[in-house]
Amino acid sequence: MDLEDLRALMSMIKAKLMNRPIALCDIGDADGLTSAALFLMKYPNGLVVFAPPSKVQRGWLYRLIEWDFVADLPCPGKAVIRADHHRTNKPCAKFEYYDPEAPCSAYMAAKGLNLNDLKAQDLVKVAIETDTANIVSREAEEIDMAARFSSYSEKIRLAKALAQGGLMALNEPWVKTIVERGYRAKELMLKIADQLPIDNVVNVYFSERVGSLSYRQLTIELQKRGAGMVNILVKLGSRTFRYYCGADKSRFDCTRIASALGGGGHPYAAGAQYKAPLLKPRQGLELFIKVLKDKLNMDKLSLVEVLNDTNGVSIRRLQV
Template structure:
């Protein structure tokens, strides 16, 4: 059991001992964060926990309890209400607010929690739609996106609470501004990396080492904005653990074909996966990524950009595989 699981376990025990409603939301983005805030608008005494989809799909801990509310995640097994819009996530809750055509899970959460007339909820859903459709046009949406991506677990729980209480007015809080500023600094690094990556119809990127605080989803969006039709990013998180990110023009590509082959899921235009290589063959994690890309993209040879940290900061090199 790692630290993430331990936090969830403590929340489960606390909720059961105190008789409080319990929510489980995606840890990775603004859609999960705003969905958690919507839950707390409806249930101010509730407790929220966060987890990535890979944990919910594979972790036994998430299946031992009946969750009062689940959003932006695969169903952990037992739930009263689930709000979601991922085509690859199968419904299973007692009350499903699920629509693969919905712009974000928060949109469905507001329906499921009967909050469509609440002004705080309306503001949160608006920014969730902007962030989850990669069409950020407002300052509030950009700052919520930064706060969601660059907050740690404790900050995320605190953010959900203050967003529930103050709506988008929470962005004026000094400690929230500090998180957002952290995000803007990380964006500078992301743009520096993007400047070094040649744009092609399909761009494949491998982060073989940690290079700093980077939002890889932001990088997929930026490379698409510069002309890439599909962006596939593999990040080596540990000796055996790998994280896959995909962004694509869904009229020409389908991210879910690759993500599901790697054990994940999502949307045709944005998907991801997290997986582990075998204990005695850690390189298989990288080799599996290459094999799946070649298979699903019908390519015999693959161009890959490897991003590494060096004495000058961050540099890239092109590989032909």
């Protein structure tokens, strides 16, 4: 049991002992954060647990209880209300607010929780901007930064602050500190993007951690620069790998690759996390290459590896 699981277990026990409503929301982005804030608007005494899709999809722990509210995640087993828009997530709740054509899960969460005041509408609006990769407002950009670059405890505090004050919470000094952290990480992301070749399909492998980076932001940036599809594999540990995809859905479908790696998402944005065999960690990268070749119908791929070096980062081009 890791730290994420322990946090979840303690929150689950606390909620049940105190008879408080409990929510499970995606840990990774603004859609999950704003959905959590909407839940706390409806239930100010509620408890929120954040988790990644891979944990919920495969972890037995999240199946121990019936969740009062689940948003932006696969089915944990039992739930009263679930708000989602991912085509790859199967329904499970007593009351499903699910629409694969919806712009974000927060949009469905507001419906499921029957919230339509101005504060809730503002949160849904920024969630739509962030989840459709069409950020046009300062508030949406700052919420996106706060969601991506906050610690777990900061995410809990952010959800509570947004529930109480709406977007006015962005004026809090401690929130501004998190947002500034995100802007510094964005500078690093742009430096990496400047070094990567732009092709119709861009495949990138991070064989080691490179600072604090939002890989989803990198897929969006490379698409803005002309890539039709961006596939990023990040080595998180000796055997653990995380896949990120962004694509022009009129030409590509990210879910075909993400699903083959055990994940899911949308045609335009998807991801997965998986482990290589214990004695064959190299197979983590080999699986990524094999799935790309199979799903893209290509015999050979151009792959760019990103590495740390004394001057920041460097790249190495590979033919595989």
